[in-house]
Amino acid sequence: MIPTQITQKQGRPAQHWQPFKENRAECRLCPRHCRPKNNRMGFCGVRGTIDGEIKTFNYGEALAATEEIIETEAVNHFSPGARILSMGNVGCMMACSFCQNWETSQIQHLDYKMVRHYTPEQLVDMCLENNIPIISWTYNDPVVWHEFVIETSKLAQKNGIKTLYKSAFYIEEEPVKELIECIDIFSLSLKSLNEEFYQKQTKAKLQPVLDRIKQVAASGRHLELSQLVIPELNDSDEDIIETIDWVLEHVGADVPLHFVAFHPAYQYIHVERTDISTLKQARALALKKGMKHVYLGNAYEPDLNDTSCQQCGTVLVKRYGLHSQVQNLSDESCCIKCGEQSPIIAPLKNTNKTGATSELENNIEIIWDDEAQSAHILQIKGTGEKDQIYIRSLNTNHVEIKELSHGLDRFIVSRQSADETGIIISWDSDCEYQNLAVLDRAHYPTNPPEQEIVFT
Ligand code: SF4
Structure with a gap:
């Protein structure tokens, strides 16, 4: 069946399907080729048949x-x-x-x-x-x-x-x-x-x-x-x-x-x-x-994960966990020591802001451990205004400044070196934040909000 939460929406026309039998259709988006009966979903649970047509129910x-x-x-x-x-x-x-x-x-x-x-x-x-x-x-x-x-x-x-x-x-x-x-x-x-x-x-x-x-x-x-x-x-x-x-x-x-x-x-x-x-x-x-x-x-x-020049062995990108630092690369992505073209494509300008901060009223301290060496920081109460958050390494005191606006209210922080034992997140606004441990890369830790978000 189509879950009731989804039937609040009518579904939108989908691509990649063909008619199958009366009031049924065959989805051709993935090799599963589901043929859901009318008002039923395919295997993925987000594409289903309505009046003989495959509709997508998770557009946006x-x-x-x-x-x-x-x-x-x-x-x-x-x-x-x-x-x-x-x-x-x-x-x-x-x-x-x-x-x-x-x-x-x-x-x-x-x-x-x-x-x-x-x-x-x-x-x-x-x-x-x-x-x-x-x-x-x-x-x-x-x-x-x-x-x-x-x-x-x-x-x-x-x-x-x-x-x-x-x-x-x-x-x-x-x-x-x-x-x-x-x-x-x-x-x-x-x-x-x-x-x-x-x-x-x-x-x-x-x-x-x-x-x-x-x-x-x-x-x-x-x-x-x-x-x-x-x-x-x-x-x-x-x-x-x-x-x-x-x-x-x-x-x-x-x-x-x-x-x-x-x-x-x-x-x-x-x-x-x-x-x-x-x-x-x-x-x-x-x-x-x-x-x-x-x-x-x-x-x-x-x-472990550095990228080195294939010609002379010079380290071009230094990495620790999710953190990377480009070194010895020219604007054309060549090794600056020997001129060899590297495989690194178009390093973009780093738009992270850095700076200094005194202790602010609102703080979250995160201590890294073997289980979790990165975390998602979530804004759980916003003001509708741009907010500025400071991320300070406990060991180096290096401060990165994060600005959130236009609906962005969640970001990742991660351990940047073997020496870094933890970080402090601080902010000055009336917003509220919490952290959720990220157990692996591309892991999305879940924490449902108190209030149900109504489909529009
Ligand atoms: S309904 Fe979903 S699982 Fe089935 S073929 Fe289409 S995309 Fe694949």
Whole structure:
């Protein structure tokens, strides 16, 4: 059935479907090809049949827009350190047993009080007014709000804003052609090369994912690949080598490849977090086989994830966790020591403000621990005015200043060095903030508001 919270809306015309039988239609957005009966939803829970037509029920229905950093999305070679506006919606065309965002991706678990409504214009305006150069479609999976993604991405590009698509990419060929037209950066997740893994653990199939990755690779759009390394599921040397061999054969040695640590989540909680030694072994295998740029995700260790000049070895981008610092790169992205062209694309001007602050009345102290080394800061009471927040490192006293306006009321903070034990968030206004631990990159911690947000 179509959930009552959704039937408050009539649904909007969807693309990528064809008539099936009287009062039914076949959705062709993802390879699942659902044929929902009248007034029923497909597998994703956000596209359904009304009077013989597939409608989309989550156009603009989103989680709170969140300012993050491009490294959150397993993207290391496009504008390191760039601020992004992360946008997640609800529903998913897959059902991974280990999903870290299951409270929003699996519609049966969703608390609708968390859902907000945005228009394409509002999001573009939010980026422009907050000096955020990239909008990122992320979290649950952007496939299932395709129409909204396409419309907003086109508008964003017209306004000089880049677009990023982070996805498990279980999607059909035709919609990918549309994405290639309006997405600048693809961060795609290849979970395994094992068909049984896909069917059993994700309720999807492997081959369409492989075909679509090849489609993006052939388009020449910026592409980075990642594999979540899950204990006992896909973490053996054989699993890793299968992935590496496929990437080398079908995408090439130059594509950045990220091996990402898993934290126990949803239905897969009987294991520990992925050990760093497993990730290091995966990287060693990939480098040995000829991959040129291999990174480790959710790994907070110094020097692990630097990008070095392929010619002379000079460090070009220094990284710790989600934090990155461009070094030794010319404006043309060449190594300033030897002149070799680097693979880093268009470092954007850093628009973060820095400064100093005395102690302000309102404070939140966050102490980093092994479980959580980044957090979302949420405005839980606003004034409708621009607000200024100071983020001070407890160890260096370095202060970053964040300004929130035009509906942006959530942002990420993360540990910037091994020495940093914590940070203090402070502000002077009548606003109220709270923090939620982010357990992994691209994890959206949930905290439903007290009041239900009414669909418009
Ligand atoms: S997008 Fe949703 S309704 Fe359409 S085929 Fe995929 S799971 Fe089914």
